[in-house]
Amino acid sequence: MKNKDKAPICTDCFTEFDSVFTNLSDEDYTNLHSGKMCNYYKRNSVIYTEGSRIKGIYCINEGILKIYKTGIDGREQIIAFAKKGDIIGYRSILSNERACSTAKVISDATLCFIPSTTFLSLIKNNSNFSMSIMHQTCKELGEANSYITDIAQKTVRERIAEVLLKLYNNFGVDENKILQISLTREELANIVGTATESIIRLLSEFKKDNLIDLQGRKIYILEKHKLEQISNALLK
Amino acid sequence: MKNKDKAPICTDCFTEFDSVFTNLSDEDYTNLHSGKMCNYYKRNSVIYTEGSRIKGIYCINEGILKIYKTGIDGREQIIAFAKKGDIIGYRSILSNERACSTAKVISDATLCFIPSTTFLSLIKNNSNFSMSIMHQTCKELGEANSYITDIAQKTVRERIAEVLLKLYNNFGVDENKILQISLTREELANIVGTATESIIRLLSEFKKDNLIDLQGRKIYILEKHKLEQISNALLK
């Protein structure tokens, strides 16, 4: 896939799904496409590591990645996921800082690397693009602020319900209501910010109450509504 | 102060302290200055409220504001502070969303209101300015991500030490080592994400250990180093 002939074509890519790159000019697409470098990565591949200098951004053509920070005693805190159409790494490029997080593949992925020069010149010369990047960043900032409030104020039970719903909204379910992202219990714990055991206990409690069903890592979302009630803590 | 003649002059303002507006062209300054609207606000004035549409951004000429979200049962979660030279409200303008937080004055303030049209045309026409806004946003995003990790992983004790240090770095201390921002115990609790009583207990514990001293709302930072150790949880 390092061969550009086999690489995803940007124009195809961004008509297929929405992204910050949708609606560029032909010229911009040509630049984008010719500068990029695509690769296939298996589960557990690390794309970049917290603290390193990133030389460009990655655009996800296929697959799922987790973005996490490493906290006390090496414990992961998952900050976000990235999927088809998302870009990652641009925060560090724009703030001119080292990466504040690690990006790791959790579902085999095809990524296109776009050098920061290409990315930055696009920003400088195309104010629409620049605007949509800002839009994106500010939206993420709003979400981060909400998350801070949630973690600070909600119980673990409420946060687990919330995370299940977020995953539902982000990745959807198949025809059997199975969540279309597969995470270990530990990964779930690292999103919610709790111990693995707590996740296990509360998931099985949700199962007992028929809100969800469990089969190994498969999570069936049965009662979205009730999860929303739990998450919003309106029932208290 | 609604009278523009008495309003702070932008060029004076931004040579005095650093901000995203430093180093604009003369023309940009003229536009900025003529479009703006300045006012004096006493403690507890609300500048904008979570959920409302904002029609522009505010630049802080003097004073301190707290930016908070309202969570479960009306509880405040303080997300940030803004002081001299900072701008607030731009997140909502750029993401085209309603305000995700409330801004309230905690130390009497002079604010300049800059209509979103002025702000947006500045962004569109001045790529340096646009870049420095992005830079700012991405930095905030990085900080928000760190904060998520901290709240999720650190104990209350560690977080209080950390907050004291953040306040120290942001607002400094006077010659008597008194923190130059005055907060109620409840406000401190609403930064850390804990109960008022916990703040009180842990502050007096810190005092007992001679890390800080307390006189009403005045907090003396005596042992910055030890606070750092506690905050980083290296001592465990």
Add this chain to the structure above:
DNA sequence: CGACTGATTGACGAGGTTCAATAAGTGTGG
């Protein structure tokens, strides 16, 4: 001087973490 808001302290209990032991998967190499 009241009325109110903020600060402090103690007692108690619930929610969550940690530790330990065990079971269930998963993958690898011979």
Add this chain to the structure above:
DNA sequence: CCACACTTATTGAACCTCGTCAATCAGTCG
């Protein structure tokens, strides 16, 4: 294809941090 090693999941029990409730005190503003 099985055996062994290793990771992941589950469950129970003990412990502990923190939040909640209640009562008291201090400071402040008309």
